[in-house]
Structure formats: structure tokens, C-alpha cells
Amino acid sequence: TxxxxxxxxxxxxxxxxxxxxxxxxxxxxxxxxxxxxxxxxxxxxxxxxxxxxxxxxxxxxxxxxxxxxxxxxxxxxxxxxxxxxxxxxxxxxxxxxxxxxxxxxxxxxxxxxxxxxxxxxxxxxxxxxxxxxxxxxxxxxxxxxxxxxxxxxxIDETPGAVNKRLFPDEYKQWRDTVIHSLLRMGTPWAYNQNFVGTYKAPFNRIPVLDFLTASVSYNATYNWDRGAEIEGISIGNNIRNQASWNYDGRLNLESLYNKFSYLKKVNQRFSNRKRPAVVKKAKKFERNFQLKQDTSIVITHNLRNKKVKVVATTIDGKPFAVRTQPRDANSVEVTTRGDKTLKFTITEIIKEEKNLWSEIGQHATRFAMGIRSVNLRYRTSHSLNLPLFGPDIGNVFGQTNSRGPMAPGLDFAFGFTDEDYITKAKERGWLVIDQDQTSPAIWSRTEEFNLDIDLEPIRGLKIKLTNNRTDNHTNQIQFMYDNMPTMYSGSYTKTHCAIATSLRTSKADNGYQSEAFDKFLSNIPVIAQRIQNRYEGLLYPREGFMANNPNAGRPFDPEVGPVNQASSDVLIPAFLAAYTGTDAKKIYLTPFPSLRHILPNWRVTYDGLLRVAGLDRWFKNITLNHAYQCTYTVGSYSSYLNWIGVNGTLGFNQDELTQQPVPSSPYNISSVAITERFAPLIGFQFTLKNDLKFNAEYRNGRTLTLNSDAGQLVEAQNKGLIIGVGYKIVGFNTILKMRGSGHGISNDLTLQADFSLQENQALIRRIESAYTQATSGTRTLGINFSANYVMSRRVSIAAFFDHQVNTPLISSSAFPTTNSSYGLTFNLSLTR
Known part of the structure; x- marks a missing residue:
């Protein structure tokens, strides 16, 4: 039932x-x-x-x-x-x-x-x-x-059946337990909290500041989860928090410029937006006057223009020649004498006055207003995952007063904590300290920075500068031990610029010699000496693996353990200096450069060639483009288990062979990479008056991967040329004198042909032996053709032909191959 x-x-x-x-x-x-x-x-x-x-x-x-x-x-x-x-x-x-x-x-x-x-x-x-x-x-x-x-x-319940008829005593006990649990609001198993604050600056409501846009938001989450119990003993709960700040700002400088009348006039003159020309109608003055025999006459026209055209006609409309001269902006003098009565028509002459200095001033002003907008975005977030947390939660903001002050605290609940909170919680007795339970606390922090700048120094030339930086840090803290050992990990990336060593090829006949790689090798001892100089005067630590070392507490001595020239601390700065074109004596030594070391990437487009005399007779549009993209990346890193810090990131690690301390940072970075692309180096697209489209571009790129553990540099290069032609035949049926499908459908035939030639090469450069070996290389020739014909509203036919020839540049790596494919495609649309 x-x-x-x-x-x-x-x-x-x-x-x-x-x-x-x-x-x-x-x-x-x-x-x-x-x-x-x-x-x-x-x-x-x-x-x-x-x-x-x-x-x-x-x-x-x-x-x-x-x-x-x-x-x-x-x-x-x-x-x-x-x-x-x-x-x-x-x-x-x-x-x-x-x-x-x-x-x-x-x-x-x-x-x-x-x-x-x-x-x-x-x-x-x-x-x-x-x-x-x-x-x-x-x-x-x-x-x-x-x-x-x-x-x-x-809600807590007693074990066993709840049956008032069969088990009245057990039922009474169950009822009392439930009522008592209800009065205590039950036993919490999970608590989730989220706080969001968003502020948008009201610049749009203040006319003098409406060129600005800014907003900030804050998001904080707090989670508490009940931990497991073993034989009735709790091993601690788990708490987490996460907080993020987001800052967004935009500076519309074009709007700022337009607040000034002269700058606005210059912007309108050089604007890419076509506006219909406003033709100013010339003012006119008409009246009959009688000439005088003995003197000239003065005609007051009040046109406020000294440049006027005077036409005289007789009463019957016949032209009559007169001599005139302007007196001022509002009158002319007629020097012709006589007794005739004439009709005078005086029209102002409208002509824009241009002078050299005015033209130079306007062009210079427009160039000075080349920065059109600036966009900024900054995001920082952090999180803390803390296991083995003893206190339960209360009924307000997930806090409890069962163990002294509010736990875990409003600062934790709303995200205003850092990794020092672990020490605070440990000192207040909130953590279950059991060395058999080794789940670490995890502190993570992420910073993201983006800056975009739009430039247009001259009309039609647009440049976009892009600056990015992302830094991720994660610390794992073993708080159950007295010294709270910490493991570091994370990743890093930023926009970079290695154009100083770009577009250089390596050939087999000279052993793939590279000036940048040779410079890299010569930078290594310079960087090692700079790092060693930073350790002068520092004392060896007394804790950790140095506890029983006779050098503990003594000043740093290179004879005990010098800077390892094969370490990532040395190789990374030497690598960056060589391939960025920077002096090794001035390059930063940190593998995680700050914001001031961001280098921009850019994209450039220019569509002003049509304004060159005569080109618009043959072309509908012409666009040139160029783009440069480069990033420096630390894919992932970890920390040394036995590293001991003495001053920030300066510290010592134990040499595996000698067991002596050697200078080292805490980071074990296995590899870093510079990825660079000209996408394209130069490219153009244009459309002729007959709708025939052409496009061509040359691309070049490389990826430089430094593997410090393997002691090698892997260099992968690629370059390619792409040429394309396209044409759309509108109303193809009319050309073939075929009957169209009707119903307002244009039976168009679209043709596209592309030719590409690409070359890829990979080299391994050994750091210790200064030897370079080619590992792979391929030249690829591609020809692609496609045609698409619209038969009707629902039916279209497409044909394609792809031909690709792969030729290995290294005979031992592969065999020449040729791939061809072709086919027809029928598309039938059944949708309404």
C-alpha cells in the first residue's frame, strides 16, 4: 500500500x-x-x-x-x-x-x-x-x-528500529535524542559560504571623466567539511577558503582628445569613418543700383567675407561688365561710372584656406594622439586548504567559540588570510597534531596581469601591443612537524621579446653554428660569478643537513662548494640574456621576472594604401599585416627537499657527491622555453574591382627549450609561405545560360586555390660539449583547391583537391611521401 x-x-x-x-x-x-x-x-x-x-x-x-x-x-x-x-x-x-x-x-x-x-x-x-x-x-x-x-x-538518531508499537522504550530514547539534536541545530557535516562584492566606478555619469572605465570585484568562498572518525575519535575536519580580486580599467584616449575642439577637429579630419561631406551654401546679395557719372559707388552686402564674386546685369537681364574692388568684409566699391541702373549679384567665395604650418601642425597633432586606448586587467587569487582542523562550526558565518575566539575566524571565512594563518591556527590549538597524519596544508597564489595598448599613429595604421604575465605558486606545508617543512611548486609565463636573435638559420655545412648559442655558452661563467658574488659575507646555516657539518655558521667559502654552472640558477639567466640580446652582466637573475620586465607582443595592420593616387581604380581594398608573438614559460617547477634558506631565495643545497653545501635557490626547474612566432612576418590581402581576391603571407617561428637536467637546448624552427586566390562568380547559371532555381537564390560558384611551402627543423645543442645534432626536418609542399556551387536554397555541391608532398631534410629521419585526396560533397538542408 x-x-x-x-x-x-x-x-x-x-x-x-x-x-x-x-x-x-x-x-x-x-x-x-x-x-x-x-x-x-x-x-x-x-x-x-x-x-x-x-x-x-x-x-x-x-x-x-x-x-x-x-x-x-x-x-x-x-x-x-x-x-x-x-x-x-x-x-x-x-x-x-x-x-x-x-x-x-x-x-x-x-x-x-x-x-x-x-x-x-x-x-x-x-x-x-x-x-x-x-x-x-x-x-x-x-x-x-x-x-x-x-x-x-x-539529526542524530539512536541505532536500530524506530517502532513505537514494537519497541516503546527504544522509541522514547530515539525521540529524546532527536529533540536534543534539533535543539542543537543538528550535527553539521558541511558548510559553504560565498561572498561577492562588485564596484563599478561611475565615471560614465561624470562628463569630465567619461573617458575612463574602471571596476573592481572581490569573491571569497569558505568551505568546512566534517572529517572521518576512527573508533569514535575524530582525525580533524577540512577547511578551505579562496579569495580573488579582479581589477579592470580602460582609458579611452580618443574620447579624451575629443573633449578639446581643436583635437576633435583633427580627429574628424583623419578619421577612417567616412562621413558625407557637408556642403556650405554660399551666401548671396542681390539689389539694383544706379551708376554715377562723377564718382564710384559703394555697395554694402554684409556677407562678412572679403572674397566675393560680383556679377552685374542690365534690367533686361543682359550681362554688363563692371570693375570692382573689395573695401572690407562687408562692402565692395564699383569704380565703373555711368548712369545705367544695374542689378548687382554678389556671392561669397567659399574656399578652405590651407597653409603649410597649419598642415604640419594638424599632422603632428594627429601623430601625437597615436595612443587611442589602454586596457588593463589584473587578477590575484589565493586559496588555503587546511586539513586536520579540530573545531566544528557554529551558526553564524561558520564560526564557533568552543575553542577560545571565533574559529576559524572571520578573516579566514572572508579570505583575508595568507600562509601565516597556519602558524596562528597551530598556536591556538585548532589543528590535530599527529605525525601519523601527514596530509599537508596547501597554500596557492595566482597573479594574472594583462595590458593592451591600441595605437594608430597615422590613419589606417593600427598597432596593438599586448603584455601578459601569469605567476602560479603552490606551497605544501607539513605543519605537523616542528620546523613545518615546505615544498614549493608552480608555473610561470610572460610575454617576451627575442627578436634580436630571430630569423637566423643554421646550416649543416658549418655544424649548425649559432651565434646566440655561442653567446649562451660564454654567458654561463659570467652569470655564475654574479650569483657567487651575492653569497659573499653570508654564513652557512646550522640546521638541516648542516647540523653536524664543520662549516656550519662559518662564512661562505667557494672552495667548500662553488656555484654549480650546470644548475638552472645559472643556465636560465644565461639563456635569456643570449637569446634576448641582453648583456649577461645586466640580465635579471630570477627565473620569475617581475612586472617591470614584461616585454610586449604586437600586431600591426595597415589599410591606407588605397589612398595612394590611382590604386583605388583597380582595388577595392588592400590590407597589410604583421604580428609578433613571443612568450617565456616555466612549465612547472618544484623545490629541493633539503634546501636551507639563509636570505630570501638565497640558500644552500646538499651536493649529492661531496655532501657539502652548494649555493642554490629553492627551485628545481627542469626546463624553460621561449616560444616565438611571426604570424605572419609579412602578409597582405587585396580584392580587385572584379572581386578577385588574393592573399599571401610569410610565417616564421621557433621554440627554444632549455632542459637543465639533461644539459641541452632543443631548438625547433619552422617557416612557411602561403599564397591564396579566390573568386566568387555570382549567378553562375546566367553565364552558362542555364535556368536558375528562382526563389531569390543566387546560384553562386565560389572558387579557392591555396599554395603552401613549409619547412620544419629540430636541433639538439649539447651544453657541455658545445655539439649540435639535427634530429628531424621536413619540407612540405601543399596545393589545395576547392569549389562550392549553390544549386538551390537547400542543395549545394562542393569539390576539393588536396595534394601534399613531404620531403625529409635529414635522410635518416623519414622517407619522402606524397598524399593526395579529392572528392565531392553534396549538402542537403532539411531545415525550414
Missing amino acids: VESFSISNLKFDIQSTNPKPWDPANFTLNYSFNKRKDQDPTTEYEYTNDYRGSFQYTWTPYIKGLKPFGWIKSKSKNLKYIKEWEFNYLPSNISFLTTMSRYYYEQQTRSEVDQMFQLPVSVSKNFLWDRQLNLSWNPIKSLNLSFTSNTSAR
């Missing part, structure tokens, strides 16, 4: 004109239960009960914000924002939801051997209580705050 009952969204829709917290419409109830009873010859009874209930409260206040500066009487647009600024003292939304669910299953199985024998009752039960809180608040229009929390708890 099945018994069910359900009430959904029970509420009284009674609400005040101005919503009040106690309005009945703010409350919503839900309740349901489902009971099932089964029995059969092998089952005496089987009960399945499922109860669910929820209570929700939602209030959305409506209030008028406070305007503390509303008394300002000024009508200035720049003060309008301050005048209208308002403060909302109540949250915009409050929502609370509590949900309870209870599942109970009980089964009594019959004994098939002895019916008088009572088998044990099988029981499965689960009593859960979830609580959610949502708050939204907009204190001011540009600031949005939101808070969400979710607590999952379990």
Missing part, C-alpha cells in the same frame, strides 16, 4: 503597499510525505517512509535612498552625480530557506527454516537538515554586495 500527501508553495499573498518584514506574502511552506508498506511470503513487513518539509522567508524591501548631497543647487553636469548620490541603508533582498528530510526504511524478513525464529530487523534511516541564507545589498548604485551560506546537518 502507498500513502502520499503533499502541500506545495503554501502562502498567503497578502502584502503591504510598501513591503514589510512581517507581510504574510514573505512566508512559504512546503510539506510532503510518502509511505509505502509491502509484504510477501518471505517478508513479514517492509516500511518505506519519506518525509520532506521546508520553510522559506523572502523579503525585498522598497525604500527611498538617502541623498545627503541633494541640497546642492548647482546645475553643473559634473556635479550631477554627487547631487544624485544616494545611500540605501537596507538590504535589497533577504532570503532564508530551511529544509528537513527524513528517510526511514524498516524490513522484517521471515525465516524460511523455522517460522518461530525471529530474524533481526533491517533498518536504514537518514535525517537531514539544510539551511540556506541569501543576502543582497546595494548600498550605492555602483556597489553590489551578496552573501550566501549553506549548512548541511544531520
Whole structure:
């Protein structure tokens, strides 16, 4: 038998004109239960009960914000924002939801051997209580705050069956346990909290600052999960937090320039946007005058222009020649004498005055306004995962006072912590210190920086500069030990520039000799000496592997252990200096350069060739483009287990052969790479007046991978030429004198042909022996052709032919191959 009952969204829709917290419409109830009873010859009874209930409260206040500066009487647009600024003292939304669910299953199985024998009752039960809180608040229009929390708890129950009829004593004990657990809000199993704050600067509402755009957001999460229990003893809970700051800003300098009338005029003149020319209508003056025999006459026309055209006609409309000369901007003198009455028509002459200095000034001004916009984005985030955390959570912000002050603390809940929090928690006794439990605390930090600058120094020439940097750090702290040993790991990448050594080829006839690699080898002792100089005056540590070393506490001595020239500490700066074209005596020594060492990448396009005299007679458009992309990457790194620091990243590691201390950073970096691409080095696209399209580009790239563990540099080079031709024959049926498909469909034939020639080569350069070996190389010739014909609205036909020839540049690496493919494609569209 099945018994069910359900009430959904029970509420009284009674609400005040101005919503009040106690309005009945703010409350919503839900309740349901489902009971099932089964029995059969092998089952005496089987009960399945499922109860669910929820209570929700939602209030959305409506209030008028406070305007503390509303008394300002000024009508200035720049003060309008301050005048209208308002403060909302109540949250915009409050929502609370509590949900309870209870599942109970009980089964009594019959004994098939002895019916008088009572088998044990099988029981499965689960009593859960979830609580959610949502708050939204907009204190001011540009600031949005939101808070969400979710607590999952379990209501404690006694073991065994819950059957008032069969087990009354056990039932009473179960009831008391449940009531006691409900009064304590249950036993928490998980807590999740999220806080988001977003602020957008109101520059768009302040005319003098509307060229600026800026926003900042903060997101913090906090999670608590109950840990396992072994024989009734808790081994600690797990807490995590994560916080991120996002800063976005844009500087629209073109909008700033246009705030000044002269700069706006210059921008409009050199704008790429075509505007219809506004023709100024010449002003005209007409009137009849009679010439005089003895003197000249003066005609006042008030045209405010000294350059005018004077036409005289007789009363019957015949032209009459007169001599005139301007007196000022508003009058002319007629020197012709006589007694005739003439009709004078005086028209101003409109002609834009240009002079050399004005032209030079406008072009120089436009060039000075070459920076058009600047976009900045910075993101920093950090997280802390802390296992073996002893305290439970409370009912407010996931905090408890059971072990002194609030644990884990509001600073942890809202993300304002760093790795020093581990020491704080350990000192306050919040951590379960058990050296048999070695789960480390994990602290992670990520920084992302992006800067884009748009330049247009002359009309049609657009340059985009891109600067990026991403730095990831992860520390694993073994806090259960006294010295809290830490393992470091992470990755790093930034935009770089190695153009000083670009576009250089290596040939087999000279042993693949490379000036950059030779410079790299000569930089190694220079960098090693610079690092060794930084250790002068430092003392050897006394702890760790140096505890029983006779040199412990003594000044650094290169005779004990010099700087290892094969280490990544030496090879990476030497590598960067050589392939970047920088002096080894000035290159930075850190493998993780700061923001000031970011070098830009760029993309350049120019579409102004059509303005060259005569080219627009044959071309619809011409575009030249060039792009340079280069990154420096530390793929991943770790730290040395026995490294001992003495001053920041300066420290000592134990030499595996001599067991003596050698200068070393804490980072074990196996490889770094410089990836460079000209994509393309030079490229162009143009379309003729007859719609014939051409495109061509030359690409070049290389990847330099320094493997310090293997003592080698892998250099992979690639270059390629691509040429393409395309043409679209509109209404191909009319050319063949075929009947078209009608229905407004143009039966077009699109043709495209591409030719490509690419060459790839890979070299391994041994650092210790200065020997270079080619490992692979291929030259690839490709010819591709395609045609697409539209037969009707639903049917199209495509044909293609691809031919590729691969020729190995190293005979031992591969064999020449040729691949060809061709085919037809029929496309049928059944959609409406």
C-alpha cells in the first residue's frame, strides 16, 4: 500500500503597499510525505517512509535612498552625480530557506527454516537538515554586495528500529535524542559560504571623466567539511577558503582628445569613418543700383567675407561688365561710372584656406594622439586548504567559540588570510597534531596581469601591443612537524621579446653554428660569478643537513662548494640574456621576472594604401599585416627537499657527491622555453574591382627549450609561405545560360586555390660539449583547391583537391611521401 500527501508553495499573498518584514506574502511552506508498506511470503513487513518539509522567508524591501548631497543647487553636469548620490541603508533582498528530510526504511524478513525464529530487523534511516541564507545589498548604485551560506546537518538518531508499537522504550530514547539534536541545530557535516562584492566606478555619469572605465570585484568562498572518525575519535575536519580580486580599467584616449575642439577637429579630419561631406551654401546679395557719372559707388552686402564674386546685369537681364574692388568684409566699391541702373549679384567665395604650418601642425597633432586606448586587467587569487582542523562550526558565518575566539575566524571565512594563518591556527590549538597524519596544508597564489595598448599613429595604421604575465605558486606545508617543512611548486609565463636573435638559420655545412648559442655558452661563467658574488659575507646555516657539518655558521667559502654552472640558477639567466640580446652582466637573475620586465607582443595592420593616387581604380581594398608573438614559460617547477634558506631565495643545497653545501635557490626547474612566432612576418590581402581576391603571407617561428637536467637546448624552427586566390562568380547559371532555381537564390560558384611551402627543423645543442645534432626536418609542399556551387536554397555541391608532398631534410629521419585526396560533397538542408 502507498500513502502520499503533499502541500506545495503554501502562502498567503497578502502584502503591504510598501513591503514589510512581517507581510504574510514573505512566508512559504512546503510539506510532503510518502509511505509505502509491502509484504510477501518471505517478508513479514517492509516500511518505506519519506518525509520532506521546508520553510522559506523572502523579503525585498522598497525604500527611498538617502541623498545627503541633494541640497546642492548647482546645475553643473559634473556635479550631477554627487547631487544624485544616494545611500540605501537596507538590504535589497533577504532570503532564508530551511529544509528537513527524513528517510526511514524498516524490513522484517521471515525465516524460511523455522517460522518461530525471529530474524533481526533491517533498518536504514537518514535525517537531514539544510539551511540556506541569501543576502543582497546595494548600498550605492555602483556597489553590489551578496552573501550566501549553506549548512548541511544531520539529526542524530539512536541505532536500530524506530517502532513505537514494537519497541516503546527504544522509541522514547530515539525521540529524546532527536529533540536534543534539533535543539542543537543538528550535527553539521558541511558548510559553504560565498561572498561577492562588485564596484563599478561611475565615471560614465561624470562628463569630465567619461573617458575612463574602471571596476573592481572581490569573491571569497569558505568551505568546512566534517572529517572521518576512527573508533569514535575524530582525525580533524577540512577547511578551505579562496579569495580573488579582479581589477579592470580602460582609458579611452580618443574620447579624451575629443573633449578639446581643436583635437576633435583633427580627429574628424583623419578619421577612417567616412562621413558625407557637408556642403556650405554660399551666401548671396542681390539689389539694383544706379551708376554715377562723377564718382564710384559703394555697395554694402554684409556677407562678412572679403572674397566675393560680383556679377552685374542690365534690367533686361543682359550681362554688363563692371570693375570692382573689395573695401572690407562687408562692402565692395564699383569704380565703373555711368548712369545705367544695374542689378548687382554678389556671392561669397567659399574656399578652405590651407597653409603649410597649419598642415604640419594638424599632422603632428594627429601623430601625437597615436595612443587611442589602454586596457588593463589584473587578477590575484589565493586559496588555503587546511586539513586536520579540530573545531566544528557554529551558526553564524561558520564560526564557533568552543575553542577560545571565533574559529576559524572571520578573516579566514572572508579570505583575508595568507600562509601565516597556519602558524596562528597551530598556536591556538585548532589543528590535530599527529605525525601519523601527514596530509599537508596547501597554500596557492595566482597573479594574472594583462595590458593592451591600441595605437594608430597615422590613419589606417593600427598597432596593438599586448603584455601578459601569469605567476602560479603552490606551497605544501607539513605543519605537523616542528620546523613545518615546505615544498614549493608552480608555473610561470610572460610575454617576451627575442627578436634580436630571430630569423637566423643554421646550416649543416658549418655544424649548425649559432651565434646566440655561442653567446649562451660564454654567458654561463659570467652569470655564475654574479650569483657567487651575492653569497659573499653570508654564513652557512646550522640546521638541516648542516647540523653536524664543520662549516656550519662559518662564512661562505667557494672552495667548500662553488656555484654549480650546470644548475638552472645559472643556465636560465644565461639563456635569456643570449637569446634576448641582453648583456649577461645586466640580465635579471630570477627565473620569475617581475612586472617591470614584461616585454610586449604586437600586431600591426595597415589599410591606407588605397589612398595612394590611382590604386583605388583597380582595388577595392588592400590590407597589410604583421604580428609578433613571443612568450617565456616555466612549465612547472618544484623545490629541493633539503634546501636551507639563509636570505630570501638565497640558500644552500646538499651536493649529492661531496655532501657539502652548494649555493642554490629553492627551485628545481627542469626546463624553460621561449616560444616565438611571426604570424605572419609579412602578409597582405587585396580584392580587385572584379572581386578577385588574393592573399599571401610569410610565417616564421621557433621554440627554444632549455632542459637543465639533461644539459641541452632543443631548438625547433619552422617557416612557411602561403599564397591564396579566390573568386566568387555570382549567378553562375546566367553565364552558362542555364535556368536558375528562382526563389531569390543566387546560384553562386565560389572558387579557392591555396599554395603552401613549409619547412620544419629540430636541433639538439649539447651544453657541455658545445655539439649540435639535427634530429628531424621536413619540407612540405601543399596545393589545395576547392569549389562550392549553390544549386538551390537547400542543395549545394562542393569539390576539393588536396595534394601534399613531404620531403625529409635529414635522410635518416623519414622517407619522402606524397598524399593526395579529392572528392565531392553534396549538402542537403532539411531545415525550414
